[in-house]
Amino acid sequence: xxxxxxxxxxxxxxxxxxxxxxxxxxxxxxxxxxxxxxxxxxxxxxxxxxxxxxxxxxxxxxxxxxxxxxxxxxxxxxxxxxxxxxxxxxxxxxxxxxxxxxxxxxxxxxxxxxxxxxxxxxxxxxxxxxxxxxxxxxxxxxxxxxxxxxxxxxxxxxxxxxxxxxxxxxxxxxxxxxxxxxxxxxxxxxxxxxxxxxxxxxxxxxxxxxxxxxxxxxxxxxxxxxxxxxxxxxxxxxxxxxxxxxxxxxxxxxxxxxxxxxxxxxxxxxxxxxxxxxxxxxxxxxxxxxxxxxxxxxxxxxxxxxxxxxxxxxxxxxxxxxxxxxxxxx
Amino acid sequence: xxxxxxxxxxxxxxxxxxxxxxxxxxxxxxxxxxxxxxxxxxxxxxxxxxxxxxxxxxxxxxxxxxxxxxxxxxxxxxxxxxxxxxxxxxxxxxxxxxxxxxxxxxxxxxxxxxxxxxxxxxxxxxxxxxxxxxxxxxxxxxxxxxxxxxxxxxxxxxxxxxxxxxxxxxxxxxxxxxxxxxxxxxxxxxxxxxxxxxxxxxxxxxxxxxxxxxxxxxxxxxxxxxxxxxxxxxxxxxxxxxxxxxxxxxxxxxxxxxxxxxxxxxxxxxxxxxxxxxxxxxxxxxxxxxxxxxxxxxxxxxxxxxxxxxxxxxxxxxxxxxxxxxxxxxxxxxxx
Numbered sequence: 266x267x268x269x270x271x272x273x274x275x276x277x278x279x280x281x282x283x284x285x286x287x288x289x290x291x292x293x294x295x296x297x298x299x300x301x302x303x304x305x306x307x308x309x310x311x312x313x314x315x316x317x318x319x320x321x322x323x324x325x326x327x328x329x330x331x332x333x334x335x336x337x338x339x340x341x342x343x344x345x346x347x348x349x350x351x352x353x354x355x356x357x358x359x360x361x362x363x364x365x366x367x368x369x370x371x372x373x374x375x376x377x378x379x380x381x382x383x384x385x386x387x388x389x390x391x392x393x394x395x396x397x398x399x400x401x402x403x404x405x406x407x408x409x410x411x412x413x414x415x416x417x418x419x420x421x422x423x424x425x426x427x428x429x430x431x432x433x434x435x436x437x438x439x440x441x442x443x444x445x446x447x448x449x450x451x452x453x454x455x456x457x458x459x460x461x462x463x464x465x466x467x468x469x470x471x472x473x474x475x476x477x478x479x480x481x482x483x484x485x486x487x488x489x490x491x492x493x494x495x496x497x498x499x500x501x502x503x504x505x506x507x508x509x510x511x512x513x514x515x516x517x518x519x520x521x522x523x524x525x526x527x528x529x530x531x532x533x534x535x536x537x538x539x540x541x542x543x544x545x546x547x548x549x550x551x552x553x554x555x556x557x558x559x560x561x562x563x564x565x566x567x568x569x570x571x572x573x574x575x576x577x578x579x580x581x582x583x584x585x586x587x588x589x590x591x592x593x594x595x
Numbered sequence: 596x597x598x599x600x601x602x603x604x605x606x607x608x609x610x611x612x613x614x615x616x617x618x619x620x621x622x623x624x625x626x627x628x629x630x631x632x633x634x635x636x637x638x639x640x641x642x643x644x645x646x647x648x649x650x651x652x653x654x655x656x657x658x659x660x661x662x663x664x665x666x667x668x669x670x671x672x673x674x675x676x677x678x679x680x681x682x683x684x685x686x687x688x689x690x691x692x693x694x695x696x697x698x699x700x701x702x703x704x705x706x707x708x709x710x711x712x713x714x715x716x717x718x719x720x721x722x723x724x725x726x727x728x729x730x731x732x733x734x735x736x737x738x739x740x741x742x743x744x745x746x747x748x749x750x751x752x753x754x755x756x757x758x759x760x761x762x763x764x765x766x767x768x769x770x771x772x773x774x775x776x777x778x779x780x781x782x783x784x785x786x787x788x789x790x791x792x793x794x795x796x797x798x799x800x801x802x803x804x805x806x807x808x809x810x811x812x813x814x815x816x817x818x819x820x821x822x823x824x825x826x827x828x829x830x831x832x833x834x835x836x837x838x839x840x841x842x843x844x845x846x847x848x849x850x851x852x853x854x855x856x857x858x859x860x861x862x863x864x865x866x867x868x869x870x871x872x873x874x875x876x877x878x879x880x881x882x883x884x885x886x887x888x889x890x891x892x893x894x895x896x897x898x899x900x901x902x903x904x905x906x907x908x909x910x911x912x913x914x915x916x917x918x919x920x921x922x923x924x925x926x927x928x929x930x931x
Contacts, residue, residue, distance in 0.1 A: 346736075395916065401923025402873045404736050405682075405863065409919060412860050412912030419905030527740055540734045572751035579745030583723075586741060587731045 292537025292545075296552035300559060307563050314566055324448045325437075327558030329354075329513075330528055331451060331551070332506035335458045336499030337529040338550045342462070343492055344475040344542025345396060345403035347499045351526035352414035353388045354507030355519075357381040359418055361508055362426040362517020371432035381504045388414070389500020393493030411526065418519060426517030436512035447509070459547045471495055475542030532557050535585050621928045628925035631918070632869045632885035639892050647899045650892075657778055659895050661770065661846050664784035666861055667887045668839035670869075671791050672832030673862040674883045678795075678808045679828050680875030681728055681735040684859050686836040688746035689717055691855035693837035694844035695750055698760040706763050713837055720746065721833030725826030743859070766845030780842050787835065792880050804828060808875030860911050865890045868918035872926045890914060 277285070287294060307314045333350045340347040361377045392410060396403045439446040462468040470491040473481040482488050510521050530540075536553030538545025560581065564574045643650035669686050676683045696713040697706070720742060727738035770780040795801030806814040807824045815821050836858070844850050869886025871878025893914065897906045 395920060399920035399924045400927035401919045405867070405873060406916055406919045406923070408860065409864070409912045409915030412908050412915060414912070416905040416908030416910075416912060419908065420903070423905075527744070530737065531741070534737065540737060570752070572748065572755060574748075575744060576748030576752050579741060579748045582741040583727070583738075583745055586733045586737055587727055 293549045293552060296536055296549060296556060300552060300556050303556070303559055303563065307559075307566065311566050314562075319562070321444060321448065323558055323562050324451070325445055326562070327554050328447060328451050329506045329509055329522070330525060330532060330557060331455070331554045332502045332509065333522075333525055333529040334532045334550050334554050335454065335547070336502030337533050338458070338536075338538055338545075338547055339462075339471060339495040339498045340403070341530070341533050341538050341540060342471040342475045342542060342545065343495045344478075345492065345495070346407065346530060346540070347389075347392060347496060347503075348404060348407040348526050348530075349388065349392060349411040349414060350499060350503040350506070350529055351522040351524065352411040352418065353385055353500055353503035354510065354522040354525065355418045356388070356414050356421070357384050357504040357507035358511050358521045359421045359426065359517045359519065360384060361511055362429060363421060365430060365433070366426050366428035366517070369428040369430045371430050374430065374433050377433075378508060381508045382501050385500040385502070385504025385507075386497050387500070389497040389503075390493060392500065393496035396496065397489040397492050421519075422517065423519050425519065429511060429515050429517075434512055434515055436509065455547070455551050462547050467491065467494060472543055475539075475544070477543070528557060531582050531585070535582075616928065616931075624921075624925050624928055628872075628922055629870045629882065631921060632882055632889050635868070635889040636885055636892065639889060639896065643892070643896055643899075647896060650896060650899050655895070655899065659891055660781045661778050661842075662891045662895065663887055664770075664778075664780035665839050665843045665846070666858065666865060666891055667784045667884060668787050668842065669836045669858050669862040670865045670883050670887050671787060671880065672835035673866045674869070674871055674878060674880060675791070675795075675804060675828045676735075676832045677863075677866055677871045677873060678804050678875060678878055679825050680808050680811070680873075681825060681829065682739065682863065682873070683724065683829065683832045683836075684736055684739040684863075685720065685724065685742040685746060686832065686862055687855040687858035688743040688750070689720055689833050689836045690840035690843065690858055691850075692746050692750050693717060693840035694850045694854060695754060697766065697841060698762055698844055698850050699754065706765055713841075714834060717833040717837035718830050721830030722826060724833065725822075725829035728829070729822035729825050760850070762844050762848050762850075766841050767848070768845070770842045770845030771848075780846060783842060787838070788880060788884065795880070800824070800827070805876055808877075810876070857907075857911065860915060861890055861894075864911060864915040864918055867922050868914055870922075872922045873919070874926050874930075877926070886918075 313319060333354065337347055337350060361381050364377055364380070365373065388410070392403075392407050395401065395406050395410070399406070436447060437445075441449070460468075462471060470481070470486045473484060473486050474488050474491045478488050481491075506525070507522065511517060514521075532553035533545075533550045534540055534553070535556060536545065536549030536551065538550060557578075560578065561574070564577065569577070649655060669690065673683060673686060693713045693716075696716065697709050724735075724739050724742055727733045727742075728735050731738075768779060769783055770778065772779045774782055795804055803814070803819050803824045806817070806819055807821045811821050814824075839858075840855060843854070865886035866878070866883050867873065867886070868889060869878065869882035869884070871883065890911070893910050894907050897904075897910060
């Protein structure tokens with residue numbers, strides 16, 4: 266991942282190696298350390314938390330945020346930000362539910378999954394087009410796109426849409442040896458995202474563009490193509506998140522995915538991916554997602570009032586972003 | 596473009612995506628960026644005359660002027676934030692919080708005390724925003740968005756989800772009361788704009804704002820305390836949005852949980868369409884006023900035409916996307 270820039274010795278001793286490792290992976294160690302502390306602390310305090318089923322449900326609860334965060338990571342690595350992920354998820358959720366409402370048959374499941382992915386890709390491509398063509402601030406412009414999508418979502422429906430076929434609900438319910446299939450699939454998706462960003466050419470291009478667009482251009486990397494790819498991936502993963510939400514609730518929900526856009530940014534940032542782009546690891550983003558899921562699980566187990574939950578989460582976010590001091594000054 | 600190593604592109608791609616940049620085009624885009632809002636306002640007012648004459652009813656004009664005042668006061672703060680290369684996404688939350696504090700505590704304690712309390716809290720929020728942005732180098736939108744979450748949580752915890760209370764007479768007086776023909780809120784709006792206009796035009800602090808936004812490191816070298824300027828701007832922004840919250844609650848006469856949710860998008864959209872760029876140092880208050888007028892009359896037109904409410908989101912979003920695209924492109928052309 267990162268090269269040893271200082272303290273390079275011909276034959277580093279074991280402790281020197283450890284020091285370099287810790288230095289270059291400090292944010293990842295920090296987030297997983299926090300997860301361990303919070304997890305063990307709650308396990309000691311609460312009987313319910315220790316149940317295996319609770320752990321499984323914890324993972325299953327964080328799938329939606331996980332999908333959105335993978336896409337968000339790709340965009341943040343390029344130095345941008347996609348604030349339209351939650352609304353993309355909602356639109357796909359509603360569109361797919363509308364089709365199912367007209368025709369509630371299992372044969373429609375596969376075409377619908379494809380359709381959802383295509384919608385996500387189109388929205389992502391539109392974002393990418395805006396960002397690369399107009400050189401505008403990605404955060405604000407995707408924020409605007411999100412507002413338009415919110416309007417479209419309300420235009421589609423402002424009441425829950427029924428009629429999802431029973432076969433579709435298996436996406437949420439199916440189990441192998443007591444473990445939900447979707448949890449296993451999600452782990453595979455995280456793994457492939459990790460391989461994509463660390464081992465493939467387009468994946469590495471994300472880092473190059475995020476580090477410096479100028480240098481990337483001189484290194485014969487197609488900057489615009491890389492940026493558009495990142496936004497398309499983000500759109501597709503947001504669409505997957507929306508379709509998973511549909512399988513979870515069983516109805517098309519006009520208020521689906523509310524607030525997940527910012528939560529995905531928080532998860533990514535807590536996982537140590539620099540919001541200025543070019544630095545970080547998908548593995549860290551996974552930590553951020555698990556930590557957020559763990560915290561809301563802990564809040565529920567400790568029966569903290571829902572109003573105080575938001576207050577606490579906001580406080581944690583502020584402390585977390587304040588703790589990371591970006592090396593790049595304005 | 597100074598990229599000698601541009602990868603090969605097919606001719607179709609080239610024709611589709613590459614626009615030849617001529618000096619005339621740069622001039623036009625620059626002009627469009629500066630004049631988009633006034634031109635838009637003219638078009639909307641003309642369109643309203645044909646499509647919806649009800650737009651010009653005195654009662655509707657009064658509504659528009661009050662909405663203009665509330666969004667305008669927020670947008671003044673937002674303009675200042677954008678001028679120093681920052682942004683404030685907590686304005687909507689601060690606006691609602693202020694209304695809640697003053698209205699809820701009114702029963703029991705005196706109005707003066709709760710006002711001091713509210714403005715004190717707004718100043719602290721602005722200070723925290725500025726501190727996170729300057730001293731901890733958190734990207735402004737992340738810091739202020741996190742702050743928004745926190746404030747909303749605090750408000751929900753404070754009100755337990757149900758807002759209640761009656762709006763004090765003083766707030767009614769500064770918003771809905773009429774002085775001559777115009778509502779008081781409009782006069783308040785003019786006063787706020789006048790003061791801030793004077794400050795950024797004729798004081799050292801105003802020049803500092805443009806200097807910090809235009810080129811932070813140059814500003815630092817000439818001895819401007821850039822961090823202090825950014826922090827003060829954020830405090831001003833929070834205090835102004837709290838003030839806007841008081842005017843708004845005075846106007847609608849009650850408070851609810853959804854109060855102030857749209858003011859983030861709207862204030863940014865109005866400011867950017869008014870000619871302020873996101874990269875700082877370019878823009879002025881007159882443009883912002885035109886931007887606010889454009890947005891408020893567009894949103895009002897949606898209501899007057901009897902369209903469903905989701906059109907308002909679409910209008911907000913389209914204005915924001917179009918404005919950001921235009922200003923981003925303008926900034927790119929100018930700084931090439």
